[in-house]
Amino acid sequence: MSDALPQGATIGILGGGQLGRMLSVAAARLGYRCHVYDPGTNPPAGDVCAQVTSAPWEDEAALRAFAASVDVITFEFENVPTATLDLLEAARPIRPDRRALAVSQDRLTEKQFLRDLGLTTAPFAPVSDADTLEQAVAQIGTPAILKTRRMGYDGKGQARIMAAEDAPAALAAMAGADAILEGFVNFSLEVSVIAARGLDGRVAAYDPGENLHEDGILRQTTVPARLTGSQRADAVLLAGRILNALEYVGVLGVELFVTPQGLVVNEIAPRVHNSGHWTQNGCVVDQFEQHIRAITGLPLGDGGRHADVIMENLIGNDMDRVPELLGARDVALHLYGKPERREGRKMGHVNRIVAQG
Amino acid sequence: MSDALPQGATIGILGGGQLGRMLSVAAARLGYRCHVYDPGTNPPAGDVCAQVTSAPWEDEAALRAFAASVDVITFEFENVPTATLDLLEAARPIRPDRRALAVSQDRLTEKQFLRDLGLTTAPFAPVSDADTLEQAVAQIGTPAILKTRRMGYDGKGQARIMAAEDAPAALAAMAGADAILEGFVNFSLEVSVIAARGLDGRVAAYDPGENLHEDGILRQTTVPARLTGSQRADAVLLAGRILNALEYVGVLGVELFVTPQGLVVNEIAPRVHNSGHWTQNGCVVDQFEQHIRAITGLPLGDGGRHADVIMENLIGNDMDRVPELLGARDVALHLYGKPERREGRKMGHVNRIVAQG
Numbered sequence: 001m002s003d004a005l006p007q008g009a010t011i012g013i014l015g016g017g018q019l020g021r022m023l024s025v026a027a028a029r030l031g032y033r034c035h036v037y038d039p040g041t042n043p044p045a046g047d048v049c050a051q052v053t054s055a056p057w058e059d060e061a062a063l064r065a066f067a068a069s070v071d072v073i074t075f076e077f078e079n080v081p082t083a084t085l086d087l088l089e090a091a092r093p094i095r096p097d098r099r100a101l102a103v104s105q106d107r108l109t110e111k112q113f114l115r116d117l118g119l120t121t122a123p124f125a126p127v128s129d130a131d132t133l134e135q136a137v138a139q140i141g142t143p144a145i146l147k148t149r150r151m152g153y154d155g156k157g158q159a160r161i162m163a164a165e166d167a168p169a170a171l172a173a174m175a176g177a178d179a180i181l182e183g184f185v186n187f188s189l190e191v192s193v194i195a196a197r198g199l200d201g202r203v204a205a206y207d208p209g210e211n212l213h214e215d216g217i218l219r220q221t222t223v224p225a226r227l228t229g230s231q232r233a234d235a236v237l238l239a240g241r242i243l244n245a246l247e248y249v250g251v252l253g254v255e256l257f258v259t260p261q262g263l264v265v266n267e268i269a270p271r272v273h274n275s276g277h278w279t280q281n282g283c284v285v286d287q288f289e290q291h292i293r294a295i296t297g298l299p300l301g302d303g304g305r306h307a308d309v310i311m312e313n314l315i316g317n318d319m320d321r322v323p324e325l326l327g328a329r330d331v332a333l334h335l336y337g338k339p340e341r342r343e344g345r346k347m348g349h350v351n352r353i354v355a356q357g
Numbered sequence: 358m359s360d361a362l363p364q365g366a367t368i369g370i371l372g373g374g375q376l377g378r379m380l381s382v383a384a385a386r387l388g389y390r391c392h393v394y395d396p397g398t399n400p401p402a403g404d405v406c407a408q409v410t411s412a413p414w415e416d417e418a419a420l421r422a423f424a425a426s427v428d429v430i431t432f433e434f435e436n437v438p439t440a441t442l443d444l445l446e447a448a449r450p451i452r453p454d455r456r457a458l459a460v461s462q463d464r465l466t467e468k469q470f471l472r473d474l475g476l477t478t479a480p481f482a483p484v485s486d487a488d489t490l491e492q493a494v495a496q497i498g499t500p501a502i503l504k505t506r507r508m509g510y511d512g513k514g515q516a517r518i519m520a521a522e523d524a525p526a527a528l529a530a531m532a533g534a535d536a537i538l539e540g541f542v543n544f545s546l547e548v549s550v551i552a553a554r555g556l557d558g559r560v561a562a563y564d565p566g567e568n569l570h571e572d573g574i575l576r577q578t579t580v581p582a583r584l585t586g587s588q589r590a591d592a593v594l595l596a597g598r599i600l601n602a603l604e605y606v607g608v609l610g611v612e613l614f615v616t617p618q619g620l621v622v623n624e625i626a627p628r629v630h631n632s633g634h635w636t637q638n639g640c641v642v643d644q645f646e647q648h649i650r651a652i653t654g655l656p657l658g659d660g661g662r663h664a665d666v667i668m669e670n671l672i673g674n675d676m677d678r679v680p681e682l683l684g685a686r687d688v689a690l691h692l693y694g695k696p697e698r699r700e701g702r703k704m705g706h707v708n709r710i711v712a713q714g
Contacts, residue, residue: 007676008696023383028405031692031705041374047407048385173449279642284689284710299684306713318365327656332641335388340363353641356663357714 003199004297005071007031010090011292012070014084016043016052017344018336019076019272021269022280025050026288032296044336045076057084067091073089076252078104078270079151095199095295096250100270102245106149110268117245119238120264123183125173130144131153132168136181143184145207146170148177152188169215185264187257191225194276195239196251196290199297205236206283206303209275209311211255217344220236221275221311227258234263242268251291258338274346281332306355316343320338325350360556361654363427364388368649369427369449371441373400373409375693375703376433376629381406383645389653394423399533401693402433411648411663414441424448431607431652435461435627436508452556452652457627460603463506464537467625474602476595477621480540484531490524492540498540502525505534515573544614546580551633552596553647560600561647563660563713566668567634574701578632578668580633581640583617586706591620597627597665602660608633608648617681635668638689638708665711673700682707 005011013020016038024034024287025048033050039057045106046052049208051069055062065086067073073094078101085101088094103113107212111124125136127146137144142164157177160171171179190213195205196225210225212216220245237252253273276287285301293300314321317343325331335348367506369385373395382390386491391408393400396414403409403636407545408426412419420441430451435458442458460470469651482493484503494501499521501697504566505514516527528536535709547570552562567582568575584592596611610630612623633644642650642658650657676698682688692705 008694020384025385025405028378028382028694033404033692033694047390048405050381050404083584179388262570285686293683299680301683302686304686306710326650326658327660329659330641335364335387337365337385337388338524346566353663355714357712 005032008033009296010035010050010069011296012066012073012088013045013049013076014038014073014080014088015076015257015357016040016045016049017076018348019094021048021336022277022288023074023076023272024292026286027292028294030288030296030298032292035066037063038080038266042339044338047337053280055080060087061066063087064091066152072295074291086343091108096246096248096270100246100248100250100252104270107147107182107267108149108178110180110240111180114242114265114268115240119239119241121260122185122266124264125181127171127179127181128207130148130168130171133171133179133181137161137164137167140181140183142166144175145182145184146179147182148174148179150177185257185259185266187259187264189226189258190266191256191258192221192229192273192275193233193235193239193254193256194251194273194279194287195236195243195254196287196300196303197243197248197295198300199249201244201247202298202300203240204300204303205239206276206279207305208232208235208256209278211275215333215344217313217315217346218274219313219315221278223278223305223309231263233259238265250294251287273350274313275311277349278309278351279305280321280334281353282307282309307356310352310354312350312352313346314348314350316345319347322348328352330354358361358394360633362389365390366428366653367392368653369394369423369428369445370402370406370433371431371437371445372433373397373402373406374433375401375431375705377402378693379645379691380431380433380629380648383643384649385657386404386646387649387653388648392423392427394420399696401695402556406696410414414438417444420444421448421513429652431468433628453605453609457603457605457607457609461625461627462681464504464539464624465506465535468537468539471599471625473620474539474598476598477619479542479621479623483536484536484538487525487528490528490538491538492525494518494521496601497538497540499523502539502541503531503536504539505531507534513547530663542614542616542623544616546583548584548592548615548625549578549612549630549632550592550596550634551610551630552593552600552642552691553644553651553657553660554600554605555651555657556606557600557656558604559657560597561638561657561660562596563633563644564662565589565592565613566635568632572701574703575631575670575673576672577670578635580635580662588615588620590615596624602678607651608644631670631706631708632668634665634691634706635708636662637691638710639664639666664713667709667711669707669709670703671705671707673698673702673704676704679705685709688710 277287636643
């Protein structure tokens, strides 16, 4: 506690989307103010924070003024440009730190980090041109999936290679960016663990959630997941190893495949995670408050779960269901205040309480 | 639903204290923006709303600009000056409306309204000078309590009359303001009902909470209250009668004394209420969201309770307990971000989950 930020301190958040928005609300509940930095105008987090800076990531004057106004910096997504982080880091602590970002910004670095930790990932090989792609396909086989090493999000920058002749088109889809070829994993279930590590090194994890993706976008998370007790324990322990190896501070999301051979790590996200939204209505301390506790030096909450919850994203025209959802029992609605619907755009989510206690 | 405010509409909130703060967060969750008007600088609600106007209640230009920027107006406390409300009401709907305010701004009007509804109140008589006070004391007897008719809050503007000779000092404490003498009520329990009425006339109520006051300030609310089933039903029905009689739109708090002769109405508050804060961790739709649903024309949530909760206010130096509370299990902390502690100042509250399900 002695290192904890005092009441009224200001947290800088890079990115003002729905994650920044929910972080800002959680920060307020703990008596902190938030200053959101976002390149867009009227970012969703702007409705619930003390201050907003709308400026490009390259605006050094705006970045300097932002840093000077805050006590600690965090982020809601992992693709903040390196030069931006360099500038900010010189002025204020960034939590989680650059190492976590370096690992998660690059799919190849991430996979190598996980493998070095002794964790299982999909088979993978680096791809930079037609030759390395040919070698990678030969090594990994098909079907496989080619992904850009950086800036992937919600299924963008990815191309499937079902047979060797798909390779040229897949490579073209990378538009010259360095890539990684990943083998398919035969899994029965996708789950994720949302875990946190405090400034004091203590770790806490939420019960794993079972995820359903559609078109590369998370559709639904259910807790409890259909896991055995030992799978659940493995998932949580594995998240703890990642947190400790990175000396991580904050909340981290770990996506896992459940296979007959054990758990396979799909990817890690160094931030609060869509598949952890259920904690808002299933836990006393949700993932957003947990993240704020971690980065401000407060003790972590215990992560205990008091309800069975199904979290469902409201994407694009799912917003037409809002009137019905408002009238449903045991449904908590969380809308993001985005003025414009677009196909594939996350507009909100609902937490449906299936059972309490 | 057809009359409901669309996503992205703006709610104006008069008053930017902790109630306005928690209303603003709830509004955001439903996709609305809030513009807070408060005479103070840096009001607590300013940390979590889209816009703040810091200007006196008498600043007509500021009030007009505020009204023009919002779609509906509500308030977090009942003592907004009449001229301010006149100006705003000409521009935008105020919910709940003037009638609810007229009744609750004046203790005498309030008592008469309740009595006209057939509800039981403490015995009362109007007092404007030494003569009417003498008559009132003769009629009601001692002990009794003299209160200013208007602007009472957290025990201010009140003086006890234990015997007739206390009358002159009590009258002096009113500083010339019109007053009301109220007889003491012998009660075993203080409870309150938080209830809501939607724009469509439907009514929903939360389970009554049992209140503990100290020095005229709410200290603790416990749900469930120690009431019989019929007392619980009476309390909820009585709140419904008040809501319907006022054609009320929004959340209302009704404070009740439990006596051997039945329930006695102490006072009503035309707003979200401190004794309803437990709903944040005991219900899927809390009192703040319920209020926002009502005033925006959305359907009310059902008010079901899924946990036994003890809400405790953190007042002044209670903030020293925050480190311990952060480490406690099943305790949800809600701080108001007030920079300065003062004796008797509400700095936050905790909801302690005693049992789930």
